[in-house]
Amino acid sequence: MNTATDAPPARRRLPITDLSLVVLIGASGSGKSTFARRHFKPTEVISSDFCRGLVSDDENDQAASRDAFDVLHYIAGKRLAAGRLTVVDATNVQVEARRQLVRLAREHDVLPIAVVLDLPEEVCAERNATRPDRADMPRRVIKRHRGELRRSLRGLEREGFRKVHVLRSAAEVDFAEVVLERRYNDLRHLTGPFDIIGDVHGCSSELETLLAELGYRDGAHPDGRTAVFVGDLVDRGPDSPGVLRRVMSMVQTGNALCVPGNHENKLGRYLRGRNVQHTHGLAETIEQLEKEDAKDPEFRQRVAEFIDGLVSHYVLDGGDLVVCHAGLPEKYHGRTSGRVRSHALYGDTTGETDEFGLPVRYPWAEEYRGRAAVVYGHTPVPNTSWVNNTICLDTGAVFGGRMTALRWPERELVDVPAEQVWYEPVKPLLTQAPGAREGRPLDLDDVQGRRIVETRHLARVGVREENAAAALEIMSRFAIDPRLLVYLPPTMAPTATSTVDGHLEHPAEAFAQYRADGVRQVVCEEKHMGSRAVVLVCRDADTARKRFGLTPATANGTGTTGTTGTTGTTSTTGTTSTTGTTGTTGADDAVPTGALYTRTGRPFLSDESLTEALLDRLRAAATAAGLWDELGTDWLLLDAELMPWSLKASGLLRSQYAAVGAAAGAVLPGATAALEAAAARGVDVGALLHVQRERADDAAAFTEAYRRYCWTTDGLEGVRLAPFQVLAAEGRSLAGVPHDEQLAWLDRLVEHDPTGLIQATRRLVVDTGDEASVRAGTDWWLQLTAAGGEGMVVKPLQPLVRTEKGALVQPGIKVRGREYLRIIYGPEYTRPANLERLRNRHLGHKRSLALREYALGLEALDRLGDGEPLWRIHEAVFAVLALESEPVDPRL
Incomplete structure (x- = not known):
């Protein structure tokens, strides 16, 4: 009969953080490998025995231990760098062996966790005796392992292990259960929507106003939105206790999240009795808390517990959003260490101080390239804007500025003004000119080598290293100033080969393709026989300075050029290189007001004054047509054809x-x-x-x-510009605007251009499902080409169309005329034998190229509209140019 002492031990839960370095510790024969196989994936476990086998073909060759542990540490480091749970299966009974592993965990900002199998010596010896490779192991080895282990047990936490689990019997090992726990900062399962609120600094009244503006009532939102506070709730302002009450209540009820700021960290140390200086607003907070003591004696304790429970940062919304106080590089996202917490609280400084005696902070955001958006505060800015997918929400409410929130995922900013200056800043809040753009300069690493560009419309687009090298050659030698090079147009796929007698291309195939893709309404646009041109025109020189950073030394396609090469620097701002173009710089003190460039980023006209004259006419037409005010912009980006050829x-x-x-x-x-x-x-x-x-x-x-496409010109006399799409304006991409609306805007430019420079684009809307409409479209094409026209481009009336299966539809299909194709395929291409041979053309690569370049172009426009920094825009622009070097039949 079983007694109570015969009952098996209760199942013991061993919590293991999901991203950590788990170190198994135990004498030989204690069952570490069996434990690892039972509780962890095979790929998560790195065994010292296995590594010995890798380097010596003998898992028991102790002479190979040094090399084996080098391999073990290398593999473990690679796994931790990739964010993978890693388990080290070795005896690890020596302090030095564990010290190296703790150091490895700290290098990768993960928690080191110890699982100790402290089994009796007899059990270890019996198990070794059953293993052929361990049967002759001397008992003294096990005794030595046990002795080293016993001396270490009490000091494992002091060595740096954040959790220590000790199992003292075979039964405890058998009934142990490893439970993976999320890191405290891992809230990827929370998808929002969120309202992220910048530094409050005791401004209770402004906080209540902002919450009301965001739609919160009594700390809750009727639509279930969650507020997220970036820290610095306290100090300097008039009512830090009131702010704490509101935020603590919202967090307790699940209506808010909060990360700590450096001011909460300092207040927490004060409340725990630490000796801290009562500076930077802490004295005011202490005085306010003393007044609260009489009304609520337990308030201090609740505040101390609240601050103590705050986590350095949060990873939210499937990993797309990171919220912290002072900013966080991507390598620290979701990591747990003192270094990560310190950066999240204080940022990184250069060790210098500015003229106001304040630390100079390292501009981590200018080099940030991470996928997740990082939202933070800490350093007050006069105007908040996105910098490399990061945004600072501290707009100095306590200093008389504004209190700002970001709606996520909408990326909308909401702010309210400060009621007064509550605290005089040491450093003036307005330290940069209005409209100035932040962001690090372009860098060679942004464009060289094999690259993967994330796009919103076609996922990931790859660029091969050899294509990037070819594009870099063009950009460094011939391209215009990179500040103006914000878009490159994609190549265009031709229609499928026609079976109509005497024709290589015919509209029937284009209409049929769109009909098969589920597109009923298409617009047929006259194809001008000129050269593709991109036009960036600013409303005035002031806009060019503020929005694009242009100076009198910037040339419209001449002088300082886009990237490095001959200068040997890694900057691509164009401030040092003057290679590859005609003309000179600095000859005129006038600020360029835009650019006119080719589809490979080269200046269209070598004469800067001629470019400015063309921009002047375009600007005058836009002003007369009222487009600046209607589109709410001070600049326009146009896709066009410039004629003559x-x-x-x-x-x-x-x-x-x-x-x-x-x-x-x-x-x-x-x-x-x-x-x-x-x-x-x-x-x-x-x-x-x-x-x-x-x-x-x-x-x-x-x-x-x-x-037909050639004639002489004199200056702008005889030049024609035919814009067919408005690509972008301040704050938004216009690539998604229906083409009939686009062309209506451009018709107004033509109407208000008395010089005749701007030419209209004729068009016809066709219903691909209606035979009469298709016939009308075909007849229109025949009339255009019979009169000497190049042909037409057929586009979905509504851009950004997808098929029922979700595939992106071609943005445009060109249908060139019979006579025009003589220029492309030769004088005698219409001979029946030649036509038959030419019908065997392969369009798959060209169509793929067109879609990839289209997606990259859209991405560049989206980033431009979102106000992202230039290097982010150039990542997509440069990729378009790189893809152009892929081998494809140039006649297509």
């Missing part, structure tokens, strides 16, 4: 097209005349003569085809 392609015309026409004109008439003379003498050369006449006709048609 010969304006940019004169070298190509002379060396390639004109040469073909001249050769045909010199040779074919003589050959035809000789054959005609032979036929007159009765020689049977009829078939050959027919071929020669056809060749002459084809050559004439070829010459006529390219001459």
